[in-house]
Amino acid sequence: MFSNIFKVQTTKVFTQRLFFTTTVNKNGRLSGKVALITGASDGVGKESSLLFAKEGAKILLVDINEAKGKQVADQIKTLGGEAYFFRADVSKAEDCKQMVEVAEKTFGKLNILFNNAGIMISDDDDSVKTTEAVWDQTMNVNLKGVFLGCKFGIPAILRAGGGSIINTASFVACMGAATPQIAYTASKGGVLAMTRELAVIHAREKIRVNALCPGPLRTELLDKFLDTPEKRNRRLVHLPMGRFGQADEVAKGALFLASDDSSYVTGSTFLVDGGLTAAYVTPIDKN
């Protein structure tokens, strides 16, 4: 019995060390890999950039927010890692072409493409109220942005001999809500379907493609949208754990998909959602 307890504790400590190490591990799970991460200045993209770098990857951070992106790149360099920031708007073909060229020129190759940039516009609503402008902007960033990332990223990954692509969808691609964001939901459904197809197309070319589907997270994206306690509580009641997720919890899922630990995982709907999509009736809070 004691040996079992020890085993559990040792594993826990090891896991904590792995995830919460403060410097770059040159023999980490992504050592020798080059990763391009979009939406890298904040939230999931920022946490993933830091975690991937700590696991030994060289990172090209891509975002429209240059000031914050450069800060993340500097943070990585302080940890002893290699990172470079490139400003690109993922909804623009020329920007996406250039970001891939910069990754290859700066670091010599591209192994991991994390198409993570996304937006949620506050007046995205049901099909009657949502404007065409909101629809178009959401689709351009969330869906076309992922398409363009793959369009220019896949040839580079093929040149590197294969790799891993992670496209950020969402739990809303898997379930409906009576608190509508019709353009956002449709864009994420598109990401999920496109990812499955890409996974099948490239399965014999050593490229794995997975859709990362986070549950609701405490990042700027959701905080802006859920700006009152009523709006937040309307969602929290549906979460089995009774809390929103954190960006670093999703980054750990992204790390699994990026690394060779997921060598037999492709075309997956990879949910990191605190059990949200599994729930019918959630527990009563005992506190």
Ligand SMILES: NC(=O)c1ccc[n+]([C@@H]2O[C@H](COP(=O)([O-])OP(=O)(O)OC[C@H]3O[C@@H](n4cnc5c(N)ncnc54)[C@H](O)[C@@H]3O)[C@@H](O)[C@H]2O)c1
């Ligand atoms: N936060 C959530 O609750 C939640 C839930 C499910 C899925 N997601 C998805 O996860 C991803 C990351 O979300 P987050 O919560 O970290 O958001 P965030 O707002 O914290 O960060 C998004 C980043 O993307 C950048 N960005 C926006 N438009 C861009 C563009 N056109 N080109 C390049 N960069 C751009 C922003 O500047 C920002 O740095 C998004 O795709 C989002 O839809 C988020």
